[in-house]
Amino acid sequence: xxxxxxxxxxxxxxxxxxxxxxxxxxxxxxxxxxxxxxxxxxxxxxxxxxxxxxxxxxxxxxxxxxxxxxxxxxxxxxxxxxxxxxxxxxxxxxxxxxxxxxxxxxxxxxxxxxxxxxxxxxxxxxxxxxxxxxxxxxxxxxxxxxxxxxxxxxxxxxxxxxxxxxxxxxxxxxxxxxxxxxxxxxxxxxxxxxxxxxxxxxxxxxxxxxxxxxxxxxxxxxxxxxxxxxxxxxxxxxxxxxxxxxxxxxxxxxxxxxxxxxxxxxxxxxxxxxxxxxxxxxxxxxxxxxxxxxxxxxxxxxxxxxxxxxxxxxxxxxxxxxxxxxxxxxxxxxxxxxxxxxxxxxxxxxxxxxxxxxxxxxxxxxxxxxxxxxxxxxxxxxxxxxxxxxxxxxxxxxxxxxxxxxxxxxxxxxxxxxxxxxxxxxxxxxxxxxxxxxxxxxxxxxxxxxxxxxxxxxxxxxxxxxxxxxxxxxxxx
RNA sequence: GGCGAGAUGGCCAAGUGGUAAGGCAGAAGUCUGCAAAACUUCCAUUCGCGGGUUCGAUUCCCGCUCUCGCCUCCA
Numbered sequence: 192x193x194x195x196x197x198x199x200x201x202x203x204x205x206x207x208x209x210x211x212x213x214x215x216x217x218x219x220x221x222x223x224x225x226x227x228x229x230x231x232x233x234x235x236x237x238x239x240x241x242x243x244x245x246x247x248x249x250x251x252x253x254x255x256x257x258x259x260x261x262x263x264x265x266x267x268x269x270x271x272x273x274x275x276x277x278x279x280x281x282x283x284x285x286x287x288x289x290x291x292x293x294x295x296x297x298x299x300x301x302x303x304x305x306x307x308x309x310x311x312x313x314x315x316x317x318x319x320x321x322x323x324x325x326x327x328x329x330x331x332x333x334x335x336x337x338x339x340x341x342x343x344x345x346x347x348x349x350x351x352x353x354x355x356x357x358x359x360x361x362x363x364x365x366x367x368x369x370x371x372x373x374x375x376x377x378x379x380x381x382x383x384x385x386x387x388x389x390x391x392x393x394x395x396x397x398x399x400x401x402x403x404x405x406x407x408x409x410x411x412x413x414x415x416x417x418x419x420x421x422x423x424x425x426x427x428x429x430x431x432x433x434x435x436x437x438x439x440x441x442x443x444x445x446x447x448x449x450x451x452x453x454x455x456x457x458x459x460x461x462x463x464x465x466x467x468x469x470x471x472x473x474x475x476x477x478x479x480x481x482x483x484x485x486x487x488x489x490x491x492x493x494x495x496x497x498x499x500x501x502x503x504x505x506x507x508x509x510x511x512x513x514x515x516x517x518x519x520x521x522x523x524x525x526x527x528x529x530x531x532x533x534x535x536x537x538x539x540x541x542x543x544x545x546x547x548x549x550x551x552x553x554x555x556x557x558x559x560x561x562x563x564x565x566x567x568x569x570x571x572x573x574x575x576x577x578x579x580x581x582x583x584x585x586x587x588x589x590x591x592x593x594x595x596x597x598x599x600x601x602x603x604x605x606x607x608x609x610x611x612x613x614x615x616x617x618x619x620x621x622x623x624x625x626x627x628x629x630x631x632x633x634x635x636x637x638x639x640x641x642x643x644x645x646x647x648x649x650x651x652x653x654x655x656x657x658x659x660x661x662x663x664x665x666x667x668x
Numbered sequence: 669g670g671c672g673a674g675a676u677g678g679c680c681a682a683g684u685g686g687u688a689a690g691g692c693a694g695a696a697g698u699c700u701g702c703a704a705a706a707c708u709u710c711c712a713u714u715c716g717c718g719g720g721u722u723c724g725a726u727u728c729c730c731g732c733u734c735u736c737g738c739c740u741c742c743a
Contacts, residue, residue, distance in 0.1 A: 221743075229743085236743040265741075354671050354739070386740075412741055434743025441741070464743070465673085473737075503691075504681060509673070509736065516680060519692035526691085529706065558682090566682050570690030577690095580707080639701050646703075657704045664704090 193560040200461040215253040217428030224261040225285035228483040232467040239506045241298045246559045256301040263307035295494035307415035314410040314418040326451040333391035333406035339384040342447045349439035387411040413444040426453035432462035492517045502565040538599040552597035
């Protein structure tokens with residue numbers, strides 16, 4: 192049995208992954224904010240979380256996977272207002288889109304997918320507790336803030352003390368940039384570090400407000416995750432995950448809210464995924480390097496190819512995404528597909544796999560178990576594929592079966608389905624089709640000169656003929 | 669300014685105190701009427717630069733150069 196180790200951002204070490212209590216691992220992922228299409232950077236995080244779950248289950252662990260939908264925050268409200276849509280209609284559209292993308296990427300469905308608007312009462316309840324215990328205060332305007340000074344452990348995840356927090360002005364002076372802050376609803380805080388738990392109603396929120404003991408308003412963004420964690424995984428659970436940017440302040444604030452409210456250690460293991468770079472730069476709309484699955488699909492790249500690229504580097508490293516890397520990934524996947532065809536037979540991998548099922552592919556699982564080293568694991572996979580291929584003919588039935596099973600389980604762990612590629616259905620011009628058919632006839636007649644001539648003509652028309660035993664294929668040149 | 673990550677063959681990317689995985693691309697061959705695909709073989713005496721420790725360093729230590737990320741609501 193292989194034991195899964197995962198780097199923990201808080202202790203900055205690999206830690207064994209095992210449930211603190213019982214036999215099920217509580218696993219919470221900060222999900223997408225549904226205000227637009229998710230981009231491949233978002234998906235790097237979700238794909239890695241997916242691989243984590245697949246590997247954990249492959250080693251025999253049970254996982255309770257919770258991934259929320261953030262449908263209530265500044266962005267969803269602003270966008271829905273701008274588009275004159277109800278918040279619900281607006282977010283459900285983008286949620287559907289996210290689900291479609293997730294399915295295309297072969298992400299396992301979380302066991303629970305809670306949304307923020309469905310957890311308003313839970314959030315209000317937490318605020319009440321925090322006020323009662325003296326960790327939060329309401330302002331005259333009807334907002335509630337968390338008093339950061341009241342939680343002495345504040346900053347332990349992000350090492351706040353070591354980071355010598357500077358103010359926005361100082362950063363600006365030193366040439367750094369600092370995000371715009373919406374001070375309009377934050378000026379009445381006792382301390383600049385305090386963060387909002389409840390935002391009093393503002394005109395621009397439109398109809399999106401809820402009643403509370405402090406008046407109409409809505410919960411602060413950080414609180415939703417705390418509330419959903421508490422409800423679906425309890426006061427204390429195993430692993431909390433998200434993009435590296437969430438480490439501070441989002442996760443720091445979650446710890447503060449949850450631990451002060453619940454009086455228990457919030458999370459035992461923090462799993463943060465490093466950001467994806469595109470063409471060696473940070474993704475941004477202004478650079479035009481922010482890709483969605485739809486963008487890449489348009490360029491003829493399947494979601495599985497994207498998934499492969501996202502797994503080609505280690506998740507704690509900045510991975511540089513390029514369009515070229517998609518082509519390389521496509522070729523690599525084709526190689527795996529060919530191998531699968533050569534193996535023949537059918538094995539349906541499933542989550543109830545035991546580590547033994549990997550058989551000759553054990554090194555793949557071992558690599559994944561060491562902090563999800565997907566790059567190393569892919570290397571192991573290809574090595575084994577190569578050596579197996581050479582001895583394929585001399586394998587006994589049992590060995591062949593073990594190979595099939597091990598390969599299938601490896602694919603499952605990576606989340607590759609290797610479904611037959613859907614060739615882009617480009618319309619073939621009738622005259623090209625005609626020429627190709629003539630050529631096929633000429634070939635049957637062994638009229639090689641005519642064959643070659645037609646091949647050239649077809650090529651001139653921008654197409655390439657590829658023969659197989661039973662017929663030909665046309666592809667854009 | 670503070671904190672952090674990194675620099676490995678044409679590209680991507682692992683890794684280890686004992687002499688560089690894997691993928692892509694490229695080359696040759698088998699096969700094929702020719703192609704394509706597939707398969708086989710080849711492809712870094714070398715891991716940013718300069719020192720040091722060591723029998724031995726790409727891997728440990730020191731210095732330097734460069735790149736990149738984060739620094740309050742962006743996965």
